[in-house]
Structures are given as structure tokens and as C-alpha cells.
Amino acid sequence: MKKLFFIIVTIGLLVGFLSCTKWIELKPQDGIVREEFWKTKEQVEAAVTGIYASMLGGTLPDYLFVWGEARADMVTPGFRATQDELDMVNLNMLATNSFTNWRPFYQTINYCNTVIELAPPVLQNDNTFSQAQLDRATGEALTIRALLYFYLVRSFGDVPLKLNATVSDQDIIPLPKSGRDSILNQIVADLKKAEPSLPLSYGNVNFDKGRVTRYTVNALLADVYLWMEKYNETVTECNKIINSGNFGLISGPNFFNEVFYEGNSNESIFELQFDVQKLNPYYFMHTPGNRRWGAANYLTEDVYGIDAVNTIPIVDWRGDKTSYRGTDFTIWKYVGADNNGTTLRSLEQSFAHWIFYRYADVLLMKAEAINQLDQPLEASRIVKTIRQRASALDFTAMDSTSKPGMTTFILEERQREFAFEGKRWYDVLRNAKRNNYAGLQILLNVASVSIPSDRQQAAFNKLRDKNSHYFPIYFYEIQTNKLLEQNPFYK
Numbered sequence: 001m002k003k004l005f006f007i008i009v010t011i012g013l014l015v016g017f018l019s020c021t022k023w024i025e026l027k028p029q030d031g032i033v034r035e036e037f038w039k040t041k042e043q044v045e046a047a048v049t050g051i052y053a054s055m056l057g058g059t060l061p062d063y064l065f066v067w068g069e070a071r072a073d074m075v076t077p078g079f080r081a082t083q084d085e086l087d088m089v090n091l092n093m094l095a096t097n098s099f100t101n102w103r104p105f106y107q108t109i110n111y112c113n114t115v116i117e118l119a120p121p122v123l124q125n126d127n128t129f130s131q132a133q134l135d136r137a138t139g140e141a142l143t144i145r146a147l148l149y150f151y152l153v154r155s156f157g158d159v160p161l162k163l164n165a166t167v168s169d170q171d172i173i174p175l176p177k178s179g180r181d182s183i184l185n186q187i188v189a190d191l192k193k194a195e196p197s198l199p200l201s202y203g204n205v206n207f208d209k210g211r212v213t214r215y216t217v218n219a220l221l222a223d224v225y226l227w228m229e230k231y232n233e234t235v236t237e238c239n240k241i242i243n244s245g246n247f248g249l250i251s252g253p254n255f256f257n258e259v260f261y262e263g264n265s266n267e268s269i270f271e272l273q274f275d276v277q278k279l280n281p282y283y284f285m286h287t288p289g290n291r292r293w294g295a296a297n298y299l300t301e302d303v304y305g306i307d308a309v310n311t312i313p314i315v316d317w318r319g320d321k322t323s324y325r326g327t328d329f330t331i332w333k334y335v336g337a338d339n340n341g342t343t344l345r346s347l348e349q350s351f352a353h354w355i356f357y358r359y360a361d362v363l364l365m366k367a368e369a370i371n372q373l374d375q376p377l378e379a380s381r382i383v384k385t386i387r388q389r390a391s392a393l394d395f396t397a398m399d400s401t402s403k404p405g406m407t408t409f410i411l412e413e414r415q416r417e418f419a420f421e422g423k424r425w426y427d428v429l430r431n432a433k434r435n436n437y438a439g440l441q442i443l444l445n446v447a448s449v450s451i452p453s454d455r456q457q458a459a460f461n462k463l464r465d466k467n468s469h470y471f472p473i474y475f476y477e478i479q480t481n482k483l484l485e486q487n488p489f490y491k
Helices: 008-015 034-038 041-056 060-070 083-089 103-118 129-156 180-197 203-212 214-227 231-242 256-263 298-305 359-372 375-387 404-415 424-437 440-450 453-463 474-478
Strands: 075-079 270-274 293-295 354-358
Touching: 008 293, 034 474, 041 060, 041 103, 041 129, 060 083, 060 424, 075 083, 103 424, 129 180, 129 214, 129 375, 180 214, 203 270, 214 231, 214 256, 214 270, 214 354, 214 359, 270 359, 298 404, 298 440, 354 424, 359 375, 359 404, 375 404, 424 440, 440 453
Parallel strands: none
Antiparallel strands: 075 293, 270 354
16 A cells, blocks of 8 residues: 555544543543553554644645635635635634634644653563654654644744643643744754654655655754744755755656656655545545635736747746646646646545645755845756746746845745645745845735735735734634633734
């Protein structure tokens, strides 16, 4: 089987452990976890497998797309979009919006906390369980916990920081929010602790792309440092991946098939491994007959460009028939079955992976960082490498001598490269907030594209308040945890 480690039994086992109605639903039934489960290395491995399985299930994969795309300018709501989704597009968020419910993230974080806390004593119970195996298990848990907190801090700002496992009634303690800086520092600490204990390779390509490796840590750390405006550190982490020689850019007509249809390409660093036994939610999100989301119709002309000069037109491999289908603006990455824009996947084929990081991301993060370090020419060389592999059309000028010019061009290149991969909103916000929101106009420009004209002025007024850039805390969490304060914009 393609992904052996996603064992369905584990999902049921661990979900059974974590079923209650109290604060962020973290508690398993008392006694089961400690006294009946944590005895052998196989049980530790099953618990780690459960972390990955929990990321595949529920609403978390749905959130990864919606959180990263709905408030930006690459998508348009389809005829089956919910009112909550329409409110996100129009920046009309309320604390009752279901997409502000962070519970799927905290449930998986608790799986991670449980492994981190309860796996070490297994060393005394199973003499075949080695320190290296324990370190790898906790390293995987630390990395995924860091990844999920990175999503939370970028989406909500300040959030509760829970680092211990909820395994009994005594562990259910309401927590206040922690400041975003302390959360980011914890993320960095977790990743630095995890890095030396993780393998560079598991010896199996599906494991190498579907389980966290040392390279996953490097890519995530680079992203976190970029968000924190620590550019030298970003370059250091990117170089660890670049200098490894273990990744490359996929080019030409194979780009769609290898990267998105088949998955686990040489470009991939970390992907959620959906398959025929665990389908993704994107069929009912993107297919024309079920469409909740489609591609914005300005992409062909304004983002990827149209070649009206050459007899055989230059076509960016990343645009039409890869990211989207230009005839009806279906988001093609997740539902297309070919690179001709003709054949859709069936429901039974809805197992396109969710890509967290791939090599192009590492290169563009490095380009962004060195440009901020006043090296626009060197940044332009990296960007050109990616554009050449994509056969990109030069319809906008790239000024390699200008730091502000390259800042804009790199953001635009990320838009082309990572369309619908859940990165656009975070890319825009990262660039807007840099240097104490010197780039606020970026957010206003995005809103002018994505929001209907009769609602734009209200949206502009909201965006000028930086607290509006983060979600409200879901009403249920406010009601059940009296230590939580609502995000300031939504009070």
C-alpha cells in the first residue's frame, strides 16, 4: 500500500481517547492512556501515526485551504459557498463564524503533547525501545505541534499555549492567551530541539515526504524566521536544504503530473498523504458541480500573462491547466486528472496531497530574505531560476537593482508559484506587516481585487486596523473558558 503508516485503526483508537465536551475537547477517558496503552515501542509508533492521521481527518484539511486563501485575492466563492465563507471573503468576520473554531488544531496539538509527555517512560517498560527511537517520535510530535501553532499564531495572533497533555480530568485547566512573540519563540525552541533527532531520510520516498524529516524542520524554521523578520536565520535554514542536493525543481509538462497529480515529487519536502483509503475534502470544494471555491477570473491575464507576440505562445506551466482551468476557472490542482484541462478526478480519486512545503518555497523564502538584507540582485537570480523552469512569461518588469521592486516581484512570484496552496493570505500579511506595517497598502490592494466594489470602503476601513487581520476567537471558547479575552477588533 502506498502509505502504510496511516493506520485506520489508530484513528479510531486515539479519537476514542480524546472525546469529551469540555475545554477544547482534549480529554480522553481517565486511566486508559497511561495504564493500558503506553507500554511498548509499537504503541508509541501507533500514537505518532495517530498524529498524522488526525491531520487528515475532520475539518483541519478544509481549514488549511480556507484560512490561507479566502481573505486573499486568488479565489472566488462558488454557488455552494457557505455564508461563513462569504463573510470571510468580505472581511465580515464574527465570533460565530465556524471557520474560527480552532478545535481541530488543538486536538492534534494534544496528540503531539501526549506523545511528548507519555512516550519517554516507555523506555523503562520496553527494553527494545531505544533512545534514538524515542527522540525521533518526540521530534515528530514537536515539529507538528510547532507547525500547527504557526498556523494559529498567524491566524489569531495571541492564542493559548498548551504544552502539556490533557489525559485526565485533573489536566483540564482553562488557559489565557499567550502573546504571539512567546508562541513564536516556543515554536523555534521546539524545532531546534527536534532537528537533530529527526532523520534526513526514512529510506522510503512516501515516508520521506509524508513524515517530518530534518528538512521539514528547516523549511518550517525558515518560514517562521521570515515571519519574525529574522532574515539571516531564514537564509541559514534555507541553505541547509539547498546544499543537501536532495531536492530539485520539476519543469516542463511533467510539472502538474509529478507535483500535484501523483505527489511526493523530488520537489516535495512535506505533504499530507491522502490516498484511496483516506480521501481529501477538495472534491466537494472545487469540482464544478459542487463548487464552493473557484479561481479568480483575472489570473490568466494579470497574474500569469498572455503571450500575444510569439507564433507559438509562451505559456507559464504553473497557470492554466495546472493551478486552474481557464475555461471555467476550476481550481485544477486538486481535482484535475491531466495537464490538458480535460479530465476531472472522480470522487474515488480525490486523494491529491496537501503540500506544506516544496523546494520552490525554500528558494523563494531565501530570495525574500536576502532581498531584505539588501541583496536584490542575488534575489533576482534565484527568482529567475524558478521562472525559467516554469517557462514564465516576462510581461512585468523585474528590477534587480531595487529592493522595493524585488519585494513586490517576489510576492507576485509566490502568487504564481503557490496558487491555491494555502499560502497567499499569509504571504500578503507577512509583507504588509513588515517594518511596522510599512506595506499596509498591499492589503488594501488585495481587497480592491477580491471584494465587491460596494463593500470595499468598509473593508478598507477594517484593514487599516491591524487587529482585524486576525480571526476572532470562536464564541464557544469565550463562553467555556473565562480566562480568554476576545481579540480587540471584535469586542
